[in-house]
Amino acid sequence: MKIVNLIIVTLFCSSVFAQTQLTKKQQLDALPNTVENQFIKAYGKASNWREYKMITRPDFQTLQKNIVDSVISLKKNISTKQLKINEQEKSILALNEKIETLSNNLNSSIDKENKINFIGIGMTKNSYNLLLWSIITVLAITTVFFILRFKNSNSLTKAAKTNLAEIEEEFELHRKKSLEKEQKLRRQLQDEINKQRGV
Numbered sequence: 001m002k003i004v005n006l007i008i009v010t011l012f013c014s015s016v017f018a019q020t021q022l023t024k025k026q027q028l029d030a031l032p033n034t035v036e037n038q039f040i041k042a043y044g045k046a047s048n049w050r051e052y053k054m055i056t057r058p059d060f061q062t063l064q065k066n067i068v069d070s071v072i073s074l075k076k077n078i079s080t081k082q083l084k085i086n087e088q089e090k091s092i093l094a095l096n097e098k099i100e101t102l103s104n105n106l107n108s109s110i111d112k113e114n115k116i117n118f119i120g121i122g123m124t125k126n127s128y129n130l131l132l133w134s135i136i137t138v139l140a141i142t143t144v145f146f147i148l149r150f151k152n153s154n155s156l157t158k159a160a161k162t163n164l165a166e167i168e169e170e171f172e173l174h175r176k177k178s179l180e181k182e183q184k185l186r187r188q189l190q191d192e193i194n195k196q197r198g199v
Contacts, residue, residue, distance in 0.1 A: 042055050042063045055063070115122050123131070 042059055114125055
């Protein structure tokens with residue numbers, strides 16, 4: 001009976017050990033196919049010899065091929081991404097140049113907008129406004145001055161015309177009186193001449 005129990009226990013242990021091995025193998029096979037998982041799978045499938053792990057030649061060659069393929073794929077991926085990075089850097093440089101050009105154009109446009117050419121002289125709007133209002137003020141003062149001078153001269157001219165008219169009137173009266181005196185004196189002279197001849 002002991003032998004039968006021993007056989008049953010041995011079969012049970014080997015069954016459990018086999019199931020554990022199958023479960024472990026299934027778990028390893030279920031892992032995603034990354035480089036790190038391939039090392040884990042190779043290590044899990046390897047057999048032990050003292051403190052060493054022994055990998056079968058086909059497993060090692062598969063692992064090496066997979067790693068080389070992964071490295072080549074990574075290099076291609078890195079190369080593709082580097083090309084994209086280079087293109088993006090060129091695009092960024094082109095955009096920065098456009099931004100700088102647009103910024104310079106904007107500054108130039110703002111300067112042109114803030115400046116006015118007056119008689120070939122570039123002036124800011126504030127300077128132009130100051131100059132324009134100064135000219136308008138000087139012209140207004142000059143106009144007022146000449147209007148006042150004109151009114152003064154006009155009033156003097158009217159007074160002079162009035163005085164001239166009065167003087168001409170007085171002169172005309174004086175001339176008439178002089179003419180009358182002269183005629184009177186001529187008559188008297190003629191009368192005296194006639195008296196002297198008649199004597």
